[in-house]
Amino acid sequence: MAKKPQQPVKRHYSKHQVAKFEAQRKRQRIIFATGLSVIGIVLALVGIGVYKGWYVDQYKPMHTTVLTVGDTKYNVAYFVDALRHFTGGDSQYAYYFIDAVSERIQLNQLMVEKASEMGYTISDDEIDAAIEENSLTDVPAVRDIVRASLLTDKLKTEYFDPQVPQTAEQREALAMLLESENAASDVLAGITTDEEFAAKAAELSLESNTKTDSGSIGFKPAGTITSLYGSEILEKYIFSTEGYDYALVQDADVSKQRAYWLMEVLERKTDSEQIHTLGMLLPSEQVALEVKARLAAGESWGDLAVEFSQLANVEENQGDMDWITFSSVPENVADIIFATDVELNTVLDPIQDDTNYTRGGCWIVRLKSIDENRQLSEDDRKLLISDKLDQWTADLKAANLDKLTNTFSDELITFAITQLDK
Incomplete structure (x- = not known):
């Protein structure tokens, strides 16, 4: 006979035990x-x-959008990679690259979009090959930079090269740059032959190419002289004149490595080797002497500084350089203004400075010959092709300004630069 299943024993707890269990729970x-x-x-x-x-x-901050091109957005992380590419990761001077890199990112995107509309593109395989060949970091920012670089080469070869002729009118000339009309007149007075001109140009020209080439500008087509010699005025004269005599051509925009300081020391701190000085950076001795004469006649230093000085921030400081140290100015200038016997509150004679650049000068120029249909050199064709590309990109940017935004704050710029050291 089967046993009945055993029933679990029902336990009974005292009130004390129940109270204890409740306390434990x-x-x-x-x-x-x-x-x-x-x-x-x-x-x-x-x-x-x-x-x-x-x-x-x-x-x-790394994911904050700082640049846009239409609907395309670029954050700080992307920008840091681009900045690292262009600076080599050196943070010391990175601040000076911020604007250029920002503009390059935007311009590259505009160029890629426009070129695609024209039928010019770069494949991912081409980008991969270029990155591997040049041992570059394979990140989106660098890929975009490589894409734009390869696209630039393609546009030059396939689009702009056919637009530049093989032959064109070319003109041969002599030229040298002096600091002012007075200086140019004095030099020209001693020149009677082209050989004498060449010697003077090699000695005195303030434009590097004409100095190196002894004043000789070989046969050049229109559109190359401005780029090579930094002077639109010079090119206009050479390609418009009908005479072959020497001429003086004023050029207010040309850059040269020559300046003159006009200084007035107001106070001196002998213990800290500082002086409080007024200063103007002027383009020629002629201008410096004219300004000094106007100061002597009672005109305001601040007004004349704003009108003539080429120092940065002159509109704000009115030519007052505040307290400066010996190293604040070129050594030959410092030697004069920091001399213990310099007379205070007196405008000093102009001090020549060949370390700073200023705008403005005067060309001595002579047209030598004209060839109406001369073969262009390869270098000149490359220059004209590059000029066409530059004009194309400038026009492209101008036509799309409404698509471009830059919201970089000073705080984010500082943050981006610090990322280069990580």
């Missing part, structure tokens, strides 16, 4: 709840630390 609930609270607090603190130390300080 209560303590367990309290301990459990307290444990969860502690864990929550710890996680919250860790979360706050991560939020403040990583999200706020690193993740958020």
Whole structure:
């Protein structure tokens, strides 16, 4: 006969035991709840630390959009990679690249979009090959830079090259740059032959190419002289004149490595080797002497500084350089103004400075010959092709200004530069 299943024994607890069990369960609930609270607090603190130390300080700024081209957006992380590419990762002078890199990113995108409309594109395989060949970092910013570079070469070869003729009218000339009309007149007075001109140009010209080439500008087509010699005025004269005599051509925009300081020392601190001085950076001795004469006649230093000085921020400081040290100005200038016997509150004679660049000068120029249909050199054709590309990109940017935004703040610029050292 089968046994009946054994029934579990029903236990009975005293009131004291029941009370004890209830107290134990209560303590367990309290301990459990307290444990969860502690864990929550710890996680919250860790979360706050991560939020403040990583999200706020690193993740958020790196993912902030700072540049746009239409619907295309570029964040700080992208910009840092581009900046690292163009600076080699050197943060010391990176600040001076900020604007150029920002503009290059935007211009590259405009160029890629426009070229695509024209039927010119670069494949990913071409980009991969260029990155591998040049051992570049394979990140989106660098890929875009490589794409634009390859596209530039393609446009030059396939689009702009056919637009430049093989032959054209070319003109041969002699030229040298002097600091002023007075200086040019004095030099020209001693020249009677082209050989004498060549010797003077090699000695005195303030434009590097004409100095190196002894004043000789070989046969050149229109559109190359401005680029090679930094003077639109010079090119206009050479391609418009019908005479073959020497002429003086004023050029207010040409850049040259020659300046003159007009200084007035106001105070001196002997213990700290500082002086408080007024200063103007002027383009020629002729201008410096004219300004000094006007000061002597009672005109205001500030007004004349704003009108003539080529120092930065002259509109704000009115030519007052404040307290400066010996190293604040070129050594030959410092030797004079820091001399212990320099007379205070007196405008000093102009001091020549061949370390600073200023705008403005005067050309001595002579047209030598004209060839109406001369073969262009390869170098001149490359220059004309590059000029066409530059004009194309300038027009492209001008036509799309409404698509471009730059919201870089000083804080984000500083942040971006610091990332180069990481």
